[in-house]
Amino acid sequence: MLNNITVLGAGMVGTCCAIQLAERGYKVTLIDKRRPGHGTSYGNAGLINRGSVFPLGMNELVHHLFPAILKQTPHVHVHLRYLPAYWRWLVTLIKNNRTRSAYHNTVISLDALFQHALDEHKRLLLKANALDMLLEGGWLKLYQHEDAFQDSHRERTFYDQLAIAYDILSPSQISELEPAIFPRYAKGILIKETASLSDPCAVVNRYVDLLLSLGGKYLQRDVKRLIPHCQTYTVETTQETLEANEIILAMGPWSDNLLHSLGYHYPMAWERGYHQHYQPEDGSRLNRPIYDVEGGFVIAPMLQGLRLTTGIELTHRDAPASPRQLKQAALAAQSCLPLGHPTGDAWLGSRPSMPDSLPVIGAAPKHPGLWFAFGHGHVGVGTAAITGRLLAEQICNEKPLIDMTPFSPSRFL
Ligand SMILES: Cc1cc2nc3c(=O)[nH]c(=O)nc-3n(C[C@H](O)[C@H](O)[C@H](O)COP(=O)(O)OP(=O)(O)OC[C@H]3O[C@@H](n4cnc5c(N)ncnc54)[C@H](O)[C@@H]3O)c2cc1C
Numbered sequence: 001m002l003n004n005i006t007v008l009g010a011g012m013v014g015t016c017c018a019i020q021l022a023e024r025g026y027k028v029t030l031i032d033k034r035r036p037g038h039g040t041s042y043g044n045a046g047l048i049n050r051g052s053v054f055p056l057g058m059n060e061l062v063h064h065l066f067p068a069i070l071k072q073t074p075h076v077h078v079h080l081r082y083l084p085a086y087w088r089w090l091v092t093l094i095k096n097n098r099t100r101s102a103y104h105n106t107v108i109s110l111d112a113l114f115q116h117a118l119d120e121h122k123r124l125l126l127k128a129n130a131l132d133m134l135l136e137g138g139w140l141k142l143y144q145h146e147d148a149f150q151d152s153h154r155e156r157t158f159y160d161q162l163a164i165a166y167d168i169l170s171p172s173q174i175s176e177l178e179p180a181i182f183p184r185y186a187k188g189i190l191i192k193e194t195a196s197l198s199d200p201c202a203v204v205n206r207y208v209d210l211l212l213s214l215g216g217k218y219l220q221r222d223v224k225r226l227i228p229h230c231q232t233y234t235v236e237t238t239q240e241t242l243e244a245n246e247i248i249l250a251m252g253p254w255s256d257n258l259l260h261s262l263g264y265h266y267p268m269a270w271e272r273g274y275h276q277h278y279q280p281e282d283g284s285r286l287n288r289p290i291y292d293v294e295g296g297f298v299i300a301p302m303l304q305g306l307r308l309t310t311g312i313e314l315t316h317r318d319a320p321a322s323p324r325q326l327k328q329a330a331l332a333a334q335s336c337l338p339l340g341h342p343t344g345d346a347w348l349g350s351r352p353s354m355p356d357s358l359p360v361i362g363a364a365p366k367h368p369g370l371w372f373a374f375g376h377g378h379v380g381v382g383t384a385a386i387t388g389r390l391l392a393e394q395i396c397n398e399k400p401l402i403d404m405t406p407f408s409p410s411r412f413l
Contacts (some may be wrong), residue, residue: 006244014250016388037204046197055357074296089269092355109406137288180284
């Protein structure tokens with residue numbers, strides 16, 4: 001008999017886990033309360049960024065978080081009235097950052113993931129007939145002032161140590177790469193071996209099609225409870241009750257809804273972020289996602305137009321949306337390139353973030369047959385395919401491609 005496994009959450013992470021297990025002969029059921037890819041995986045900047053190896057550390061706290069409490073910056077908005085929702089995350093983050101080695105360990109661990117992240121996505125994209133949605137132009141970081149560029153010294157030292165390829169660009173080189181950008185940037189850094197998805201939600205849907213072609217099943221159900229038994233699990237949904245031998249919990253920012261009743265209390269926070277699409281009237285386009293480091297916004301070329309995304313809003317996942325940060329980002333972005341008028345509705349999502357900036361991937365410490373894949377913070381799209389592979393390797397008792405200790409679900413318990 002085939003092993004059967006149920007994956008809860010059809011975001012980029014859960015869907016990639018489901019495919020990797022179906023490829024290994026598992027009978028997979030993927031469940032989501034919405035259509036696939038309509039959670040956090042819907043509205044991000046789509047980057048699979050080889051250079052996304054830096055945790056939110058003490059430097060960033062001092063530079064952005066604490067000033068943001070006094071005066072909201074485009075990079076970070078902090079809602080103090082929701083402090084109880086992210087208090088444990090904040091305290092653990094500060095504790096983790098007391099030593100340089102903790103920061104360094106996160107960099108090394110994220111680098112280990114990103115060494116394989118793009119190749120693993122490419123393998124799945126090829127199989128899913130979705131390579132047309134991969135843009136391979138790198139990731140362009142832009143600095144308005146020479147001082148700000150000089151501040152990236154530590155970052156560049158890490159790139160050198162980790163052999164992350166990059167070019168430093170002059171203003172004319174920036175214009176050559178991205179003619180639409182106004183000539184206001186003193187320097188640029190182009191991170192190579194980096195790609196982006198032109199519609200992350202559409203990619204999730206092509207991945208689900210791939211899963212179905214491998215014999216997997218997709219169910220649209222709202223999961224309310226997970227009940228462990230000796231050898232099996234009952235998945236209670238609003239529509240019906242399902243039985244499964246093994247479960248992968250991959251519900252991104254909603255994972256704690258089920259975790260609490262099972263006795264797991266992770267210090268997860270929701271780093272919320274917004275997006276808005278624009279269609280420039282003069283037809284301006286970008287060839288790759290860009291990040292204005294001082295402005296604190298990203299603009300990514302998407303099938304829907306130019307997608308402007310914001311920095312962090314630290315609050316409760318379910319707190320009402322507040323338009324301020326997106327307004328600030330839109331104002332700043334208008335002086336980067338002729339954005340034109342907004343199209344469609346603003347979107348809000350919650351990055352599911354752990355205080356050490358590393359995802360939780362592996363066996364649930366107290367429940368045999370239950371597996372975790374959540375907490376991917378700022379890098380869930382980029383690292384989804386490799387997460388799926390690493391988790392499948394553990395489930396199938398294969399030797400994981402990299403050391404999984406830093407991602408262990410036991411590390412906060
Ligand atoms: C503004 C912004 C920009 C970002 N840019 C990038 C980027 O460029 N690159 C990158 O790598 N990452 C980026 N991220 C982060 C990335 O989007 C997330 O890390 C990633 O999408 C998390 O994927 P996931 O599958 O874990 O979660 P999700 O995509 O949220 O999936 C979880 C799923 O669980 C489902 N679910 C919830 N409750 C239930 C229930 N009761 N029953 C059934 N299903 C349920 C949800 O519907 C959802 O589909 C960005 C995030 C934001 C907000």
